[in-house]
Amino acid sequence: MINYNFQRNLGVDFIPDKNQDDHVEHIYRQKTDKRILKKNPWRDYRLHGTVLILVIIAELIGTIKIPLTKDVAITIMPLIYTIILGLVFYLAKPIKWIQRKQARIAEGAMMLFIGVLIAKLAVSSGQSIGLIFDMGPALILQELGHLATILVLPIALLLGFKKESIGMTNSIGREPNVAVVVDKYGFNSPESRGVFAIFIIGTVIGTIFISFLVTLSLSFLPLHPYAFAMASGVGSASMNAAAIGPTLAAFPGMETQIEAFAGFSNLLSFCVGIYIVIFVALPLTERLYNWLEPKIGRDSILPAKKEDD
Amino acid sequence: MPDLIDGSENVTVHGIFNWILLLIIFSVITVIGNFLGYKHPMTDSLIGMAILSLITLVGVWLERYLPLNVSSILYISIMGIVLAFPGMPTSDFVLYYVSKIELLSIVTVFLAYVGIGMGKSWDEFKALGWRAIVITVLVIAATYYGAAIVAHIVLVLTGVPAA
Numbered sequence: 001m002i003n004y005n006f007q008r009n010l011g012v013d014f015i016p017d018k019n020q021d022d023h024v025e026h027i028y029r030q031k032t033d034k035r036i037l038k039k040n041p042w043r044d045y046r047l048h049g050t051v052l053i054l055v056i057i058a059e060l061i062g063t064i065k066i067p068l069t070k071d072v073a074i075t076i077m078p079l080i081y082t083i084i085l086g087l088v089f090y091l092a093k094p095i096k097w098i099q100r101k102q103a104r105i106a107e108g109a110m111m112l113f114i115g116v117l118i119a120k121l122a123v124s125s126g127q128s129i130g131l132i133f134d135m136g137p138a139l140i141l142q143e144l145g146h147l148a149t150i151l152v153l154p155i156a157l158l159l160g161f162k163k164e165s166i167g168m169t170n171s172i173g174r175e176p177n178v179a180v181v182v183d184k185y186g187f188n189s190p191e192s193r194g195v196f197a198i199f200i201i202g203t204v205i206g207t208i209f210i211s212f213l214v215t216l217s218l219s220f221l222p223l224h225p226y227a228f229a230m231a232s233g234v235g236s237a238s239m240n241a242a243a244i245g246p247t248l249a250a251f252p253g254m255e256t257q258i259e260a261f262a263g264f265s266n267l268l269s270f271c272v273g274i275y276i277v278i279f280v281a282l283p284l285t286e287r288l289y290n291w292l293e294p295k296i297g298r299d300s301i302l303p304a305k306k307e308d309d
Numbered sequence: 310m311p312d313l314i315d316g317s318e319n320v321t322v323h324g325i326f327n328w329i330l331l332l333i334i335f336s337v338i339t340v341i342g343n344f345l346g347y348k349h350p351m352t353d354s355l356i357g358m359a360i361l362s363l364i365t366l367v368g369v370w371l372e373r374y375l376p377l378n379v380s381s382i383l384y385i386s387i388m389g390i391v392l393a394f395p396g397m398p399t400s401d402f403v404l405y406y407v408s409k410i411e412l413l414s415i416v417t418v419f420l421a422y423v424g425i426g427m428g429k430s431w432d433e434f435k436a437l438g439w440r441a442i443v444i445t446v447l448v449i450a451a452t453y454y455g456a457a458i459v460a461h462i463v464l465v466l467t468g469v470p471a472a
Binding site: 079086141275 | 333342358383388403415424444445447
C-alpha cells in the first residue's frame with residue numbers, strides 16, 4: 001500500500017497489483033463513472049438549476065469587506081457564499097429538491113469540473129513561463145518553503161487525526177490543493193475531508209489570522225523586506241491581499257517592489273505550487289505519516305465511516 | 310492488462326456524451342456568474358469555457374484510454390501549458406479567450422457543487438471541531454514562515470541588498 005501509493009505519486013505506476021484490494025483512486029473513478037453514466041446527471045435540472053441560482057445570488061452580493069482596523073479587513077468573496085449556501089440547501093429541511101441523490105450527482109460531476117479549474121491554472125502557468133525564469137531563484141525556492149506545513153503533521157497526529165492529517169498538512173489547503181487531494185484520494189476519503197476542513201476554516205478565519213500574523217512578524221522577525229513580500233503569496237488571493245497591507249506599511253518607499261513580488265509569488269503559488277504538492281509535498285507527507293503514525297498516533301477521534309453505497 | 314484502468318470498459322459514446330453535456334451546463338453557469346461578477350462579455354467567455362472544457366474532456370478521456378496510471382490533472386495541465394506557451398501558434402487565441410474567464414468565477418460554481426456534495430459528510434465535519442481550527446492556524450503560519458525564511462536565506466546568499 002505504502003509502496004504502491006508512493007509509486008503512483010511519481011506517475012510511474014503502470015500496473016496496479018490486482019491482489020491489493022485498496023485501489024483508492026480507482027474506486028472513486030469507478031464510482032464517478034458509474035454515477036455519470038447511469039444517472040444521466042445532466043438531466044437533474046433541480047441540481048443544476050439550484051447551482052445556477054446560488055451562483056447568481058453569490059455574484060450579485062459580490063465581495064464584502066468588513067474593516068476591523070486600518071490594515072485588517074475581513075473579506076468575504078462569492079465563492080464562500082456558494083459553498084455555504086450549497087451546504088445550507090442540502091441540510092435545510094424545507095428544501096426538498098436537494099437531497100442525497102443530488103448530493104451524489106454533484107459529487108460525481110465535481111470530479112469532472114476539477115479539470116476545468118486545473119485547465120485554467122495550466123493556461124496561466126504556460127503564459128508566465130518567461131517570467132518564472134526571469135524572476136530569479138528566490139521566488140522559485142520560496143515555494144519550497146511552503147513544505148513547512150508538513151511540520152504540523154506530528155501535532156495533527158497528537159490531536160487524534162488519522163489519515164485526515166495527510167490532507168490537512170500537505171499544503172495550505174486552498175482551491176488547487178483541494179483539487180489535487182480530491183483527485184488523488186477521492187471525494188469521500190479521509191484525506192479529502194481533512195483538506196476540506198482546512199479549506200473551510202481557512203476561508204473563514206484565514207484572512208484575518210494572516211493579517212495579525214504578518215503584523216506581528218514584521219515587528220519581531222529581522223527578515224529581508226522582499227522575503228516578507230514573497231511570503232505573502234501563500235496561494236490565496238484574499239490572504240495575499242491581507243498580508244500585503246501591513247508589509248507595505250512597514251517598509252515605506254518600497255511599495256512597487258513589494259507589490260510586484262507579492263503578486264508574482266501568489267501567481268507562482270497557484271501555478272507551480274500544485275506541482276510541488278503533487279510531486280513533493282504529498283509523497284513526503286505520506287511517508288512521514290506512515291513513519292510517525294504507529295509511533296505517536298492516538299485513537300481516531302472520528303466515528304467509523306459507514307459505507308455509502 | 311484488461312483491468313489496468315477500472316471502469317474504462319464503461320466509457321462509451323454515451324459516457325462521453327454525458328461528460329460533454331455536464332461540461333456545457335457547467336460552462337453556461339460559469340459564464341453567467343462571470344458576467345454578473347466581472348462584466349466580461351458572454352460570447353468571449355463562452356469561447357474561453359469551450360477551450361477549457363475541451364482540454365478537460367481530452368484529459369479525462371486520456372486518463373481512461375491511455376494505458377498509463379496517470380491522473381487527468383497531469384494531462385490537463387500539460388495540454389494547458391503547451392497551448393498557452395509563448396510562441397505557440399495557439400497561445401494568442403487561447404490566452405485571449407481564457408483570460409475572459411476569471412479563476413474565481415470557475416471556483417464559485419465549482420464550490421456550489423462541492424457545498425451540495427459536502428452535505429453528506431456534514432456530521433463528520435462537525436466532529437473535526439476545534440482541533441481542525443488549531444491545525445488550520447498552524448498550517449497557515451507554517452506556510453508563511455516557511456516561504457519567508459527560505460526567501461530570506463536565498464536573497465542574502467545571492468547578495469540582494471536589503472534596500
